[in-house]
Amino acid sequence: MILILSANNDFTTNEVIKWLHIFDKKYIRVHEFELFEIKVIDKKILLKSQRNSFYIDDINSVWFRRGGIKFNRLQFQNESVNKIMNETQFCLEDYVIKKLESKRHINKQSNNRTNKLLILEKAVAVGLDVPSYFLADNTDHINLGKTITKSISENIIVKSAFDDFDGILYTSIVDKQEDEVFFPTFFQEKIEKEFEIRCFYLNGKVWSCAIFSQNDEQTKIDNRIYNYGKPNRNVRYTLPPEIHHKICILMTELDYNCGSIDFIKSVDGKFYFLEVNPVGQFLGISDICNYTLEKEIADYL
Amino acid sequence: MKYFNLFSSVLITKGASRVLISDLERNVSELQSLDLYNLTEDLKLNSIEDVIKEYDRDSKEIINEYIDFLLENEYGFISHNDWDNSFNPLSFDYDSADVINNLFLELDNFSVLHKIRCAMDTIDIRYLVIYSIRQLSKEELEEIDFIFENTSLEGIEIYCPYHDQMNDSFISGLSDQSQRIYKLVLYNCDNITFSTNENLKFSLEYTKDHITIKNCGIVDLKYFNTNNTKIFESKNYNSCLFKKIGIDIEGNIKNCPLMPDHFGNIGNTSLEKVLEMAGFKKYWNLTKDHIAICKDCEFRYICTDCRAFTEKTHQNKDGLDTSKPLKCGYDPYTGEWSEWSTNPLKEKAMKYYDFKIDK
Numbered sequence: 001m002i003l004i005l006s007a008n009n010d011f012t013t014n015e016v017i018k019w020l021h022i023f024d025k026k027y028i029r030v031h032e033f034e035l036f037e038i039k040v041i042d043k044k045i046l047l048k049s050q051r052n053s054f055y056i057d058d059i060n061s062v063w064f065r066r067g068g069i070k071f072n073r074l075q076f077q078n079e080s081v082n083k084i085m086n087e088t089q090f091c092l093e094d095y096v097i098k099k100l101e102s103k104r105h106i107n108k109q110s111n112n113r114t115n116k117l118l119i120l121e122k123a124v125a126v127g128l129d130v131p132s133y134f135l136a137d138n139t140d141h142i143n144l145g146k147t148i149t150k151s152i153s154e155n156i157i158v159k160s161a162f163d164d165f166d167g168i169l170y171t172s173i174v175d176k177q178e179d180e181v182f183f184p185t186f187f188q189e190k191i192e193k194e195f196e197i198r199c200f201y202l203n204g205k206v207w208s209c210a211i212f213s214q215n216d217e218q219t220k221i222d223n224r225i226y227n228y229g230k231p232n233r234n235v236r237y238t239l240p241p242e243i244h245h246k247i248c249i250l251m252t253e254l255d256y257n258c259g260s261i262d263f264i265k266s267v268d269g270k271f272y273f274l275e276v277n278p279v280g281q282f283l284g285i286s287d288i289c290n291y292t293l294e295k296e297i298a299d300y301l
Numbered sequence: 302m303k304y305f306n307l308f309s310s311v312l313i314t315k316g317a318s319r320v321l322i323s324d325l326e327r328n329v330s331e332l333q334s335l336d337l338y339n340l341t342e343d344l345k346l347n348s349i350e351d352v353i354k355e356y357d358r359d360s361k362e363i364i365n366e367y368i369d370f371l372l373e374n375e376y377g378f379i380s381h382n383d384w385d386n387s388f389n390p391l392s393f394d395y396d397s398a399d400v401i402n403n404l405f406l407e408l409d410n411f412s413v414l415h416k417i418r419c420a421m422d423t424i425d426i427r428y429l430v431i432y433s434i435r436q437l438s439k440e441e442l443e444e445i446d447f448i449f450e451n452t453s454l455e456g457i458e459i460y461c462p463y464h465d466q467m468n469d470s471f472i473s474g475l476s477d478q479s480q481r482i483y484k485l486v487l488y489n490c491d492n493i494t495f496s497t498n499e500n501l502k503f504s505l506e507y508t509k510d511h512i513t514i515k516n517c518g519i520v521d522l523k524y525f526n527t528n529n530t531k532i533f534e535s536k537n538y539n540s541c542l543f544k545k546i547g548i549d550i551e552g553n554i555k556n557c558p559l560m561p562d563h564f565g566n567i568g569n570t571s572l573e574k575v576l577e578m579a580g581f582k583k584y585w586n587l588t589k590d591h592i593a594i595c596k597d598c599e600f601r602y603i604c605t606d607c608r609a610f611t612e613k614t615h616q617n618k619d620g621l622d623t624s625k626p627l628k629c630g631y632d633p634y635t636g637e638w639s640e641w642s643t644n645p646l647k648e649k650a651m652k653y654y655d656f657k658i659d660k
Binding site: 018 | 308309310325326375378387388389390391392393394396398399400425453529533
């Protein structure tokens with residue numbers, strides 16, 4: 001039995017499930033707001049929510065897509081009892097999650113938060129080219145027009161930043177000095193790019209797509225600012241073997257066996273590593289490059 | 302030396318007199334001359350400088366214009382010293398996670414819908430197209446949608462006769478209740494009793510005409526479609542009949558309800574059994590590359606084939622009808638369109654299918 005932890009209505013999950021049907025593989029889908037109780041029946045651990053109920057022994061593989069297993073913590077009136085029961089419950093929950101993660105899996109619930117700064121340090125350590133970067137709280141030493149800034153955190157959506165809209169923290173060029181000191185911010189050297197490369201990694205295999213965003217002023221700095229009239233070119237691409245090899249080492253070091261990785265191919269021919277996202281979107285490149293990655297995932301599970 | 306690299310998402314289909322350039326990312330196709338095709342073939346083997354060298358002074362200018370055209374439309378890019386071999390060709394394999402993509406049902410009796418629902422326990426059907434010969438009430442339309450709750454059916458398209466109870470509350474109520482209906486077409490619709498600017502979950506179309514299923518099979522520019530799925534499918538399989546199943550008004554199960562061969566009746570057999578029957582899938586692998594005339598047509602991968610109505614002139618060694626679709630008025634050898642139903646060469650086949658001949 002396959003356990004899928006995902007967001008309700010996640011489109012990618014639906015596409016993978018269609019292939020599970022074709023392969024005749026049984027699965028349980030857990031939604032993000034489902035709360036589980038840990039029960040014991042005949043000495044076996046059973047997880048039970050309003051929608052699902054299963055023994056952890058019956059799970060053969062786990063796909064951590066979004067959300068995760070969440071537990072219903074019991075509260076006790078007596079403070080000392082509550083304290084010790086909290087700890088007891090935590091131990092059991094931790095055991096259940098670690099136990100599930102020890103099975104065949106795609107990514108881990110306990111390791112789903114990325115840290116851009118740590119990842120960049122590791123990327124440098126494995127020998128990938130990384131555009132030079134630093135944190136600063138002022139613009140005094142910034143090379144204007146040749147430096148970009150982007151979010152440190154992985155969440156780039158600012159809910160209701162404007163009256164009726166959410167804001168999105170796109171990558172942008174720093175082109176003017178700020179007078180005041182601000183919160184520590186991430187700055188990075190701007191690389192003159194020939195094109196970008198979006199890769200999908202699964203257990204040692206890499207599928208790549210070159211994105212020509214350079215011909216378009218609108219998408220030059222951040223290709224997520226999509227041009228619907230004249231979309232960027234997205235075409236199949238193969239990275240040089242040494243880059244492929246370094247990706248595998250990096251992903252193993254980070255303990256991700258699946259994820260999306262971004263590179264820039266610079267005009268001087270170098271491959272610059274930008275970031276890794278273990279729960280990134282991959283259906284776009286799968287469709288455009290006809291990689292059927294959703295089938296690869298279903299096959300792996 | 303400079304080299305021209307064609308983007309892998311650009312497909313050039315050579316026809317007898319022209320080529321069609323299909324842009325699989327921007328979902329558009331355009332017609333171009335055979336000269337442009339020959340140039341792109343040449344640029345696959347030689348550097349830009351060497352290609353230009355081969356031409357005389359006047360032609361050089363034209364060649365440069367062609368190359369500018371290819372670059373301006375972003376059909377390719379230039380690399381230096383060699384072609385950039387890190388760009389792999391696109392795979393045209395077609396792989397979809399369904400057993401039946403499209404079930405066409407000529408509906409009279411609702412019991413057939415329940416039979417289909419049962420079949421869905423073992424086979425994944427993606428889309429259902431229903432043609433109803435009789436009027437349907439709001440409750441019946443909602444029932445059609447409800448029968449497929451909790452199944453992997455993704456969408457339902459319904460063609461049914463208009464009737465005067467179809468007012469705003471009928472339509473918007475149906476929209477509120479439905480989960481899977483994505484298109485509703487009302488025929489025999491002389492005057493409308495509903496507003497058409499409502500925000501509905503499905504697209505709503507209506508026509509004065511009396512639609513019958515015999516209206517199907519027309520080949521025309523307006524039905525052409527440039528997209529990945531369409532092109533991958535037509536390169537590997539029959540662009541109409543692959544993963545399709547039809548049930549006609551009598552309950553006969555066929556590949557397409559307009560084709561003569563049937564494989565049992567829904568009343569006494571199951572869809573699963575029919576799918577395993579010899580001959581049911583005989584047209585599934587017949588691509589346009591093996592159909593007379595179509596194989597020389599530049600539109601062959603963006604067009605939908607028809608095996609129900611053909612010119613009845615060709616047959617292959619397996620006994621498959623490989624004639625051109627009857628309702629196509631295009632001649633790839635001259636590059637001209639004409640009205641198919643007035644073409645004297647088609648008279649014999651039209652008599653066979655009992656179509657009215659306009660003179």
